[in-house]
Amino acid sequence: MPRDKLIVALDVDTRDGALALVRELAGQVGFFKVGMELFYGAGSGIVREIIDAGAKVFLDLKLHDIPNTVGRAARVLVRSGASIINVHAAGGSAMMRAARESACEEAGRLGLPMPLVVAVTVLTSIDREAFNRELGFPGEVEDRVKAWALLARESGLDGVVCSPREIGLVRNVCGPDFKIITPGIRPAGAQLGDQRRVMTPGEAVRAGASHIVVGRPVTGAPDRAAAASAVLAEIAEAGLSGGTRWS
Template sequence: MENKIQAAREKLIVALDVASAAEALVLTRQLAPYAGVFKVGMQLFYSAGPEVVRQIKEQGVKVFLDLKLHDIPNTVGQAAKVLAGLGADIINVHAAGGTAMMQAGAQAVKERAAALGIPAPLMIAVTVLTSVDQRIFHQEMGLAGEIEDRVKTWAILTKEAGLDGVVASPRETSIIRQACGKEFAIITPGIRPAWSVSGDQKRIMTPAEAIGQGASYLVVGRPITGSDNPPAAAQKILQEMAEVL
């Protein structure tokens, strides 16, 4: 079981959805024994700045820099080059930006990493946000068809563009895995253990269900960081993940 717990740790990404580097570092130090990757999103990056990436990595963990780049290809390429220089291990863009934009980001991080002599970060594309349900998808976003079909299409486009994987809800994991193969990385937010509340997430699964569907990484935020005892919550999730590995 110890080996399975360690394997589960490498798959667990804790979302540091806090407003300061001090808060982020407290959580990172508490949770580093239980999670191999920590997610720095817009709130933390915009408030604490690029230095927070280096500070978190000094704790011996990886960083998923979740800024969801989405702009013209040249702008995304230049931004991705800067982010790769910070030492981020995972960087993401929006698949909706199209092939040229994704390729510009992927090429930029490879070139920057090679110039610095560091491993290239995984380049991941966001498909459909987990806060979007079918009603929002149709009525507010004006998109036809089923969410699952759009996610599959964008995942295939992402793979063809040369990126390493996608962010998608756990409900689409098995579809993506079948379409894109076992080496394609699938990062799944919308993870809610049975003992937690769903919050603003719509398309959700438990940790065990998501791992069973073939997720590469699980992103968990509030069920851990909002808990009265974050390490105990993380341990509980690791145990649930390990049981199906």
């Protein structure tokens, strides 16, 4: 369903601010993203409060450490009830496998639903100049995204986070069931902010995105409910015109 493809980013640092947005939008939006700002500002309990309000949570903490540390952290995050958790693909296959295996073991031990475990590839704020000159990676951003996506799939992960510009590439090499979560979504006419590799919601869905992440164009709009409805309408239209299989 369209409402489960839209993830609204709760880019605030207080519990009250986050829950106000959730209460306003939970009837329309199926998923909310809890990132570092909110998780560190409000504490881990915010995840459960959002779930109790009737929504699902994408817990976007980008775990990146040695395999043992990431595995232990993944166990803790499973207990939060989040539906999606993530690691950074730059941590390598052993780290990604540790996250997946530990999450599976903890979910089984506690009788909890197994969250999707996905890997972040190249951040949407990174353009080619920064990628080559500052980060020291040769070649094209797309080549690194492809390599990390394949590594994530081989490591047993459910999908990746990548910019909209790499959706088609990842879908082609990783198959129809691999999850692709895309930030960098900007409705037509919206400000780009610090995003560089962007698409509109409809373009991203037609390209094969499983979920799109939208923050400021919804949460910063004068009428947030109307802004969310407009994004959902575009997702629904793109899904129908492109024959998208909702998942």
